[in-house]
Amino acid sequence: MSKHPEGRQVKVGVLGATGTVGQRFITLLAHHPFFVIHALGASARSAGKLYPKAANWKQTTPIPAIVRDMVVHECDPKHFIDCAAIFSGLDADAAGEIESAFRTADLAVFSNAKNYRRDPHVPLIVPLANASHLSMIPQQRSLHQPPLKKGFILTNANCSTTGYVIPLVAMEKAFGPIETCMVTTMQAISGAGYPGVPSLDIMDNVVPYISGEEEKMEWETLKILGGIAQADDGTRTFDMHSRHPLRISASCNRVPVIDGHTMCVSVRFSRRPPPSPQQVREALVAYTPEAQTIGCPSAPVHAIFVHEEPDRPQPRLDRYYQDGAGVSVGRVRQCPVLDIKFVVLANNVSIGAATSSIINAELAILKGVLIA
């Protein structure tokens, strides 16, 4: 396993530590070569309690020893000031103000919440797709009032966006721009946090609506696939316009699966003739994101695992492959309407949330953006 470049571990904090994503953070950070958990935060309901009393632990492994005797704090930066990185699994209703206060306190925040994804200075990074957007952090620090030395906010994407954008990036890298994309999701219950969708709503059922989800998938994809433009005065912006005419239509559904979002995707390439299904399969297998080449310890061995069996991927069988850190693709075939269609499965709590934040922080350390 890779070591921190200076051979030490840096202290980190977890906000929303009691929740679904927070618990996954704690499980993944408990034995991490770069990071050591130093402080935990949640709501006033949990503050002052020992972590095992505050958290309704739902992981399949026991509560790690490192947090068993930790007291949960309110999410006030004063409790986290020794932390080099803050991982946020905060509810979106609370994340906006709290994450902003942490950044103002010169802390580096890696957020799962939706609040800052559209901010023109905040990178929206799927670590297996657009790690190059980390280069926007110095500008975010310098434009902040007062300017920051270490602090920033970096978000990862919506869990469904994350899952399908990784194969899209791999295909664009091999075959050039995609001009049309249709995606239909089958999203797990855990995507709604704990306790999630009431059992009487989701058992024996499919709910064809997840508030705000389709708009997020359609918008976030453009920021992630876009480049960075530089104005004459040197100011840099996320360039979504060079992506036009990428048109995306997302349809999002909640299904009675506990973990793992499955998506059916169809794409049309600008290039004519388009690649064959076999060429697409080979490009997906060959795709090697920077997180792998640079040596991020949490990066999966296969960013995209391509199944040959006709009935895979399936959430129950494939969601924990590589500890949920990669995505699984299958059924790559010709689309009679667009060019190519396929199925992708992503673990919404791992690569869709906590694992992405952690790989983003590993990238930030290895690229010298995170100042410990």
Ligand SMILES: NC(=O)C1=CN([C@@H]2O[C@H](COP(=O)(O)OP(=O)(O)OC[C@H]3O[C@@H](n4cnc5c(N)ncnc54)[C@H](OP(=O)(O)O)[C@@H]3O)[C@@H](O)[C@H]2O)C=CC1
């Ligand atoms: N679940 C998933 O698959 C994904 C979730 N996300 C995003 O990640 C974030 C966390 O989601 P998830 O873990 O599912 O949600 P949960 O509802 O399971 O957990 C929410 C966490 O936020 C804390 N919290 C709630 N209100 C406040 C407050 N006012 N002040 C401080 N802390 C507060 C809770 O603490 P307490 O226990 O004390 O109430 C809890 O720790 C959300 O923004 C979500 O949209 C993103 C991608 C995927």
Ligand SMILES: N[C@@H](CC(=O)OP(=O)(O)O)C(=O)O
């Ligand atoms: N809405 C997603 C999970 C989520 O919280 O997304 P976001 O972080 O974009 O709000 C789901 O229900 O599966």
